[in-house]
Amino acid sequence: xxxxxxxxxxxxxxxxxxxxxxxxxxxxxxxxxxxxxxxxxxxxxxxxxxxxxxxxxxxxxxxxxxxxxxxxxxxxxxxxxxxxxxxxxxxxxxxxxxxxxxxxxxxxxxxxxxxxxxxxxxxxxxxxxxxxxxxxxxxxxxxxxxxxxxxxxxxxxxxxxxxxxxxxxxxxxxxxxxxxxxxxxxxxxxxxxxxxxxxxxxxxxxxxxxxxxxxxxxxxxxxxxxxxxxxxxxxxxxxxxxxxxxxxxxxxxxxxxxxxxxxxxxxxxxxxxxxxxxxxxxxxxxxxxxxxxxxxxxxxxxxxxxxxxxxxxxxxxxxxxxxxxxxxxxxxxxxxxxxxxxxxxxxxxxxxxxxxxxxxxxxxxxxxxxxxxxxxxxxxxxxxxxxxxxxxxxxxxxxxxxxxxxxxxxxxxxxxxxxxxxxxxxxxxxxxxxxxxxxxxxxxxxxxxxxxxxxxxxxxxxxxxxxxxxxxxxxxxxxxxxxxxxxxxxxxxxxxxxxxxxxxxxxxxxxxxxxxxxxxxxxxxxxxxxxxxxxxxxxxxxxxxxxxxxxxxxxxxxxxxxxxxxxxxxxxxxxxxxxxxxxxxxxxxxxxxxxxxxxxxxxxxxxxxxxxxxxxxxxxxxxxxxxxxxxxxxxxxxxxxxxxxxxxxxxxxxxxxxxxxxxxxxxxxxxxxxxxxxxxxxxxxxxxxxxxxxxxxxxxxxxxxxxxxxxxxxxxxxxxxxxxxxxxxxxxxxxxxxxxxxxx
Amino acid sequence: xxxxxxxxxxxxxxxxxxxxxxxxxxxxxxxxxxxxxxxxxxxxxxxxxxxxxxxxxxxxxxxxxxxxxxxxxxxxxxxxxxxxxxxxxxxxxxxxxxxxxxxxxxxxxxxxxxxxxxxxxxxxxxxxxxxxxxxxxxxxxxxxxxxxxxxxxxxxxxxxxxxxx
Ligand code: FES
Ligand code: FES
Numbered sequence: 001x002x003x004x005x006x007x008x009x010x011x012x013x014x015x016x017x018x019x020x021x022x023x024x025x026x027x028x029x030x031x032x033x034x035x036x037x038x039x040x041x042x043x044x045x046x047x048x049x050x051x052x053x054x055x056x057x058x059x060x061x062x063x064x065x066x067x068x069x070x071x072x073x074x075x076x077x078x079x080x081x082x083x084x085x086x087x088x089x090x091x092x093x094x095x096x097x098x099x100x101x102x103x104x105x106x107x108x109x110x111x112x113x114x115x116x117x118x119x120x121x122x123x124x125x126x127x128x129x130x131x132x133x134x135x136x137x138x139x140x141x142x143x144x145x146x147x148x149x150x151x152x153x154x155x156x157x158x159x160x161x162x163x164x165x166x167x168x169x170x171x172x173x174x175x176x177x178x179x180x181x182x183x184x185x186x187x188x189x190x191x192x193x194x195x196x197x198x199x200x201x202x203x204x205x206x207x208x209x210x211x212x213x214x215x216x217x218x219x220x221x222x223x224x225x226x227x228x229x230x231x232x233x234x235x236x237x238x239x240x241x242x243x244x245x246x247x248x249x250x251x252x253x254x255x256x257x258x259x260x261x262x263x264x265x266x267x268x269x270x271x272x273x274x275x276x277x278x279x280x281x282x283x284x285x286x287x288x289x290x291x292x293x294x295x296x297x298x299x300x301x302x303x304x305x306x307x308x309x310x311x312x313x314x315x316x317x318x319x320x321x322x323x324x325x326x327x328x329x330x331x332x333x334x335x336x337x338x339x340x341x342x343x344x345x346x347x348x349x350x351x352x353x354x355x356x357x358x359x360x361x362x363x364x365x366x367x368x369x370x371x372x373x374x375x376x377x378x379x380x381x382x383x384x385x386x387x388x389x390x391x392x393x394x395x396x397x398x399x400x401x402x403x404x405x406x407x408x409x410x411x412x413x414x415x416x417x418x419x420x421x422x423x424x425x426x427x428x429x430x431x432x433x434x435x436x437x438x439x440x441x442x443x444x445x446x447x448x449x450x451x452x453x454x455x456x457x458x459x460x461x462x463x464x465x466x467x468x469x470x471x472x473x474x475x476x477x478x479x480x481x482x483x484x485x486x487x488x489x490x491x492x493x494x495x496x497x498x499x500x501x502x503x504x505x506x507x508x509x510x511x512x513x514x515x516x517x518x519x520x521x522x523x524x525x526x527x528x529x530x531x532x533x534x535x536x537x538x539x540x541x542x543x544x545x546x547x548x549x550x551x552x553x554x555x556x557x558x559x560x561x562x563x564x565x566x567x568x569x570x571x572x573x574x575x576x577x578x579x580x581x582x583x584x585x586x587x588x589x590x591x592x593x594x595x596x597x598x599x600x601x602x603x604x605x606x607x608x609x610x611x612x613x614x615x616x617x618x619x620x621x622x623x624x625x626x627x628x629x630x631x632x633x634x635x636x637x638x639x640x641x642x643x644x645x646x647x648x649x650x651x652x653x654x655x656x657x658x659x660x661x662x663x664x665x666x667x668x669x670x671x672x673x674x675x676x677x678x679x680x681x682x683x684x685x686x687x688x689x690x691x692x693x694x695x696x697x698x699x700x701x702x703x704x705x706x707x708x709x710x711x712x713x714x715x716x717x718x719x720x721x722x723x724x725x726x727x728x729x730x731x732x733x734x735x736x737x738x739x740x741x742x743x744x
Numbered sequence: 745x746x747x748x749x750x751x752x753x754x755x756x757x758x759x760x761x762x763x764x765x766x767x768x769x770x771x772x773x774x775x776x777x778x779x780x781x782x783x784x785x786x787x788x789x790x791x792x793x794x795x796x797x798x799x800x801x802x803x804x805x806x807x808x809x810x811x812x813x814x815x816x817x818x819x820x821x822x823x824x825x826x827x828x829x830x831x832x833x834x835x836x837x838x839x840x841x842x843x844x845x846x847x848x849x850x851x852x853x854x855x856x857x858x859x860x861x862x863x864x865x866x867x868x869x870x871x872x873x874x875x876x877x878x879x880x881x882x883x884x885x886x887x888x889x890x891x892x893x894x895x896x897x898x899x900x901x902x903x904x905x906x907x908x909x
Contacts, residue, residue: 017842018834020850021857023785023825030784040779065750119779120770193789193797193885194851242787242851243885275790471849471886638845638888645887670794670883677880679873681889 007484008699009690011634015490016240016475025240029197029272031210038199038268039068040119041261042126043254043277044112046104049346049663050138053102053111057130066117067125071261073099073111078260079226089231090221091156091250093283094349096316097226098253099260104133105315106348107663108280110253113261115269138346141660142287142312147343150313155322155357157445157510158588163328163394166335168293171304175295178304179371183292183364184730186655187665188285189278190353191675194242196282197272198255200262206233207262211255214244215507216500217466222251223259239498241470241508245646246352247282248470249509254281279668283351284656286311286321290364294372300386302333307365309340317349323361326441326710329598330365332389346663352509354646355706358442359713363650363731366438366714370721374423380718381408381417384439392596400595401693404439407602407624410687411437415604415622424725424743431608432743434723438711440625443586444597444693444702445512449520450503450580453482453528457568459553461486463521464496467505467513471642472705473635477514478521480631481699485525486550503578511599511703512586514631518699524579531577535567536560585696595695599702601625603647605715609723614735614742618648618716622685623708629692629700640686640708647712649676652732754818758783759827767814774798774809776817777824785825785854789883796882799855799862800824806862825854828861836902837861840895848886856882860896864903872897 019025046053058070071078082097084090098110112129116122139147152161172178199210207227213219216236224231241248254271262269273281288311295304307324324338353359373380388405390398411417420426420435427433454462463482469475474497479490496502506516529548532555536543539562546558554561568575584590585597604622609615621644630636653674657666667673686708692700713731721727726741751766758781767776774791777783777800786809789797793811800809801823829835837857840846847853859882868874875893884892 013842014845016850017847018831018838020847020853021834021838021841022829022831023783023854024831025850026784027787027851029788030778032782032784118768119775120768124770191885192849192851193795193883194787194849195789241849243849245885272788275792275794471847473848634845635848638848638886638891641890642848642887645889669792670790671792675883675885676887676889677883678889678892679876679880681876681887684890 007480007490009630009633012476012480012490012632014473014476014635015479015495027194027240027242028199028210028212028238029270031199033201034268036268038270039115039117039265040122041113041115041258041269041271042122043110044114044126044129044131045280046107046109046111047131048104048133048135049107049140051104051133051135053104053131054134055132056112057132060128061125064121064125066121068115068117069265070129071099071113071264073101075099078264079256080228082226090218090225092222093250093252093351094317098257106346108348110257110281113257115261115265138663140346140663144345147345149341149343151341152320155320155325157586159325161320161322161340163336163338168304168306168335168337171335172293172295175303176298177372177375178293178295179368179375180293181368181371181729183290183367185288185360185363186731187287187658188353188650188654189656189673190245190247191670191673192243192245192247195273195275195278196248196254198258199268199270200259201268202262202266205229207259208235208237209255209259210237212241212248213238213251214241214248214468214470214509216468216498217504218507219251219255220500223255226256227259227263236500237498238468241468244470244508245354246356246509249352249507252282275670276668279656279665280348283319283349285353285356286350288321288323288360290323292364292368294368296372296376300376300378300383302331302387304335305333306337312343312345312347314347314349315344317351319350319352321350321360322357323364326358326361327365329392329394330439330441331387332393347658355442355709358706358710359650362438362711363713363717366711367717367729370436370718371727380437381412384408395596397594397596400597400695401628401691402600403626403689403691404600406689407600407626411602411604411622411624414685414687415606415620417604420722423722426723430611432611432723434607434719435604436715436718436722437602437604438714438718440601440603440707440711442511442599442703442707442710444515444599444696445510445586446516446519446697447506447512447584448582449505449516450578451517451520451524452503452576452578453524454574454576455528455550456574457564459550459564460492460494461550462494462496464502465505465517465520466500466502467517468498468508470508472508472513472639473632474513476635477631478517481518481521482525485522486548488550492550503580511705511707514701515697515703518697518701519583520580522698523581524577527579528577531575535575536562539566597696597702599625599627599704599707601707603711603715605719607716607719607723609738611742614738616652616720616733616735618682620683620685624687624689625704625707626689626691627704627707628696628702630688630690631699631701636688636704637686639705641684643706643708644684644712645676645681646709648680650731651713651716655732752815754814756817756820756822758822759824769815771814772810773812773814773817776814777809783824783826787851787854789852796859797852797855799858799882801858801862806859825858828857837899840898844891844895844898845888846892846895847888852882852884856884856892863896864900
């Protein structure tokens with residue numbers, strides 16, 4: 001029997017499921033590491049968008065029973081001046097140092113911290129601190145006339161943000177079929193259900209930080225820098241993270257503030273952000289305006305593409321929403337222009353949110369493709385097929401493994417695409433029915449990763465790496481990978497992650513963890529196998545070439561079976577091996593290769609719209625994905641369900657409003673920022689092509705956390721058009737966008 | 745902590761253990777569980793009654809512990825996720841959540857399971873649409889909804905089978 005097929009690709013239940021379902025998985029705010037109960041900290045945030053702090057009035061606070069301390073920029077240099085370092089050892093969400101000066105750049109900036117023995121006191125005291133300001137002119141509105149506008153050169157992956165090839169104007173002048181429209185996407189927030197939380201515990205010059213972060217190594221280096229410590233004196237623990245979706249990716253000032261407070265007070269300090277804090281403390285997806293122009297000949301072949309994105313950044317955070325990057329690579333087109341502008345506004349900072357750039361960018365591009373298909377009188381799937389290419393349009397390289405045409409075929413069949421009718425003509429009872437589709441894609445990234453593997457006397461394999469499972473299933477996937485290489489069951493593998501003291505690995509972002517650890521685990525398994533073979537020879541065994549099998553209490557190869565107790569005599573240490581890779585893929589400065597790496601997919605949506613009330617429902621979505629080899633069918637499907645659910649939220653519900661006068665977010669709560677709930681989500685149909693990409697890593701997996709969110713909003717918007725004949729070019733699409741024009 | 749003038753005395757049973765506690769009148773049941781008693785299985789996602797992560801049972805009914813003042817819990821019976829099952833001795837609902845992958849990050853999961861258990865006792869119809877409605881007070885940002893519905897339905901069917909047996 002081929003044991004390998006028993007592990008990779010199988011729907012193995014999560015190895016951490018027993019902890020998560022019994023409330024015993026400890027997230028950052030759940031940790032109780034010391035006898036001393038932590039002090040509770042609550043942030044004081046700026047109430048103005050621009051100006052200076054002239055003072056704090058603490059008179060209402062000082063007498064509070066259990067109040068301990070108020071900290072601010074008036075307490076001297078608590079935190080070293082943060083600069084994103086040239087060596088890339090950490091990436092901060094904002095290049096500003098909390099409590100460094102009296103300057104205020106946006107509403108919600110952290111300007112003070114209240115520490116008290118009890119949480120109730122800290123909350124009451126934070127409300128009672130009166131801040132005095134001297135306000136200065138703020139640029140808040142998107143169209144502020146005097147806002148500085150920048151043309152950033154590179155995205156944080158090193159990819160070019162201003163791209164031009166061929167001659168777009170000349171091609172447009174000759175074009176027979178052209179569409180041009182502006183699409184907008186709103187401010188959106190990640191809203192993981194776990195708010196960010198930091199518990200800092202000092203022991204002399206060493207600090208342990210229990211931090212809700214998507215990157216323990218990044219966080220460690222950031223805290224070390226801010227606290228002026230050697231990185232060895234910082235340990236970040238994050239064994240469980242309650243979702244992140246990007247807002248816990250780069251590190252944010254609150255982690256430093258908690259560490260600084262604990263140092264000053266010489267006591268453990270726990271800082272848990274409130275839901276409202278989350279809206280201004282750890283990023284959001286910025287509003288975008290995207291003008292897309294497409295031209296095609298009568299056969300539907302693209303002759304010109306232009307995608308201009310206008311967005312903004314805060315004065316202290318440099319995130320750019322890179323909407324046009326997908327456009328630069330996806331369809332064959334010789335004349336192309338992609339540009340990104342950002343205005344500098346006095347708003348909180350943006351940051352990557354699940355498929356940054358790709359999700360809002362494909363809303364615009366894939367809506368425009370739908371409009372072009374309509375103009376050409378062509379089936380939207382057929383239009384995509386005619387512009388399909390096996391060559392990465394940015395650099396002329398071949399894709400390592402691209403089966404997008406199969407995704408279109410499979411998706412069309414699964415959704416019943418043949419049922420689709422002309423816009424506004426399909427009625428069932430009181431419902432207007434429509435079908436729409438879009439292409440999905442996401443880059444393949446890999447970063448350097450090291451792994452330690454250990455085999456102990458009872459036949460248990462231990463795999464250790466400083467990565468984190470934010471809900472993706474990485475605990476289980478690591479167990480499966482190691483089990484696969486030693487032809488054993490995932491039950492015999494113990495997974496140690498969520499600790500920056502372990503061999504370094506990537507942060508959980510960019511859908512890159514599985515591919516990165518795949519290469520490192522494969523290498524560590526090879527090293528451990530060689531070590532074990534040498535050990536067998538040393539104790540007098542004769543070996544063939546058959547692979548090693550960890551089989552309960554014995555190590556087997558071919559006909560040979562050696563008890564672990566003989567391999568590792570009493571008193572000897574477990575057998576350890578380290579392996580890894582320094583290869584980088586998908587980022588600037590990566591491995592020189594003649595291939596390009598991307599995941600692809602196709603999303604199809606059916607919508608039903610109440611003819612009288614305009615209420616939009618999505619009874620079915622189908623996603624077919626080409627994401628390389630699937631390691632765990634169960635957790636992979638769950639990620640796709642989650643991404644498609646994000647897409648429903650983006651298409652129909654999610655929007656944060658900002659008040660252009662005060663610079664405040666108007667709806668910073670889960671009661672007023674709508675996310676999908678159980679009753680909003682109907683049939684989600686997922687198929688994985690499951691074709692390994694061994695050029696990318698030895699397990700053949702590419703990432704899959706983000707791609708299922710890409711294209712989802714365009715597929716729904718296109719289905720809304722098909723149902724009603726109404727083209728909505730902004731998100732979210734609400735019933736009031738439809739009510740007036742609904743066909744009766 | 746010593747009782748001070750503005751503290752209140754309450755007695756309540758949590759997972760069948762009786763506690764006599766001197767509390768700050770501002771304390772919510774959620775913070776009492778988490779910060780005083782270290783029962784951290786119950787989660788805080790919003791503190792405003794908007795996410796369901798803090799769902800517990802009070803006298804057998806599901807409540808949002810972040811909206812419940814501890815001072816009003818004198819004499820009640822509270823059940824939290826710690827009183828449902830343990831990693832070595834799972835409740836069937838916990839088993840079903842694992843089998844159907846009814847979570848990803850796991851942060852909403854205690855609340856989902858406490859809600860799901862209450863739903864078994866509430867008068868909801870048998871179909872999946874009823875479960876979606878009944879479970880819509882528990883947000884799962886990871887989007888495990890279809891799997892949550894599958895888990896709850898499996899347990900419900902199991903209960904029906906048991907009843908008929
Ligand atoms: S924490 Fe109670 S409902 Fe969100
Ligand atoms: S499992 Fe992450 S919020 Fe539900």
